[in-house]
Amino acid sequence: MSNVKLGNPAVVGLGGFGLTTLLLQFHNIGLCGLGPVVAMGFVFGGLAQLMAGMLEHKNGNNFGFAAFSGYGSFWIGLGVIWLMNFYGVYKSSTTDVGYYLVAWTLFTVILWVASFFIHAAMATTFTTLLIGFILLDLGHFGFPILDEVAGYELIICALCAWYMMAAIIINDVAGRTILKVGQPWIKAN
Template sequence: MATTTDNHTAAALEKESSVNTGAANPNGANAGNAAAGAPAYGYGYNPLLHQHSGPEPRLPAFGGEFQPGLWKGIEHRKFANPAPLGLCGFALTTFVLSLINLNTRDVTQPNIVLALAFGYGGLVQLLAGMWEMAVGNTFGATALSSYGGFWISYAILLTPGFNALNAYSSAADEGSALGFFLFGWFIFTTILLLCTLRSTVMFFLLFFTLDLAFLMLACADLAKSNGNASAGTTLQHAGGGFGILAAFLAWYNAFAGIADSSNSFFTIPVFHFPWSEKGRAARGKTEREIA
């Protein structure tokens, strides 16, 4: 009995110690409530490892959480961070389609993308967007749900059973319609891009390269519809190149959202803009240290 009592006492003391010291997983479900004593990895690294002080602390922008601006951590969050899941679904589907747009190993038919577009990039990313709503992230919910819808709609266009493109009487009309479709996504991505200007470099570059990919691919379809096959192919390859970059940047931001001290020996930099809240705070700290 004495041994059992001692074990219970030790466990209680250990629990009390962890509460008092604020030990917490900096990237976990309660990352927004991590104590100020979390390990510091320096300016430009995972901002979930640092918390603003004050009566209502705000965390800096972070692509791993799909947060483009200051945000408040959710106390006792019931959901894990859904952003890396959505980012990975987007990244893999974009990666495969972009390889085909580059005619890698002479593969030109995008049919293999259908499975990913319906399943991973479509359904799974859409679900991640819905979960972003549950955790109160408007930007993440809008972006992930919309791009999940993009992949599902793109898969519908490529699926013969839907006959979505059969209504067009000529290849020129079909190319123009696809160009309109992609231009709409270019405009939408531009809106999201403008919302990342105060976030991090890696988060901004994700939407910047994706925006250029949509623009290049839209112009490629319009060029082909005008009978300029050579320009269309060049623009398609450019769109594929920007798509590859966007895919790897999505994986990069996903990794930043997953990796923490509990599962990785290091965290990766996300590079805050100098004019962002985190950048201004770091610059002010450096100036005070020099003074």
């Protein structure tokens, strides 16, 4: 049984993270409405990432477990906020959403530091994610133009996540390294 090759749950987690992040940024820069973002926020960004996180737990990968479970929960929570606003169940103000984003910024700081020890592609993805969250935080606390700036910056983050997904898939099927992910920014002892 130990010789059976299993799929890497990170491909689903990175795929869901990248796709929903990309769709939300298309919304933030005015290219699409919120409908596709809400749908994928629940399904691919939320549920699929949450499942990927649970599988990372089974693999003993605490970073993947925290990241995918966490951001899967982020997307489900954000979708719930949007639905509650839409249906008037509980209206979250821009500042309310800002505090939600600040909490997720702090969560992201922890994973950002940990990403330095993984590889350059991971550290780059988390650096762009952290910058994007900070811009969104500022956008929700009085500088709304920064939401659009964050939109463009987080498109880069989404594409970085998809690059890692592509590296895992393409390198696996090719049986060799086609797409490199780079060395860790900090070497672990």
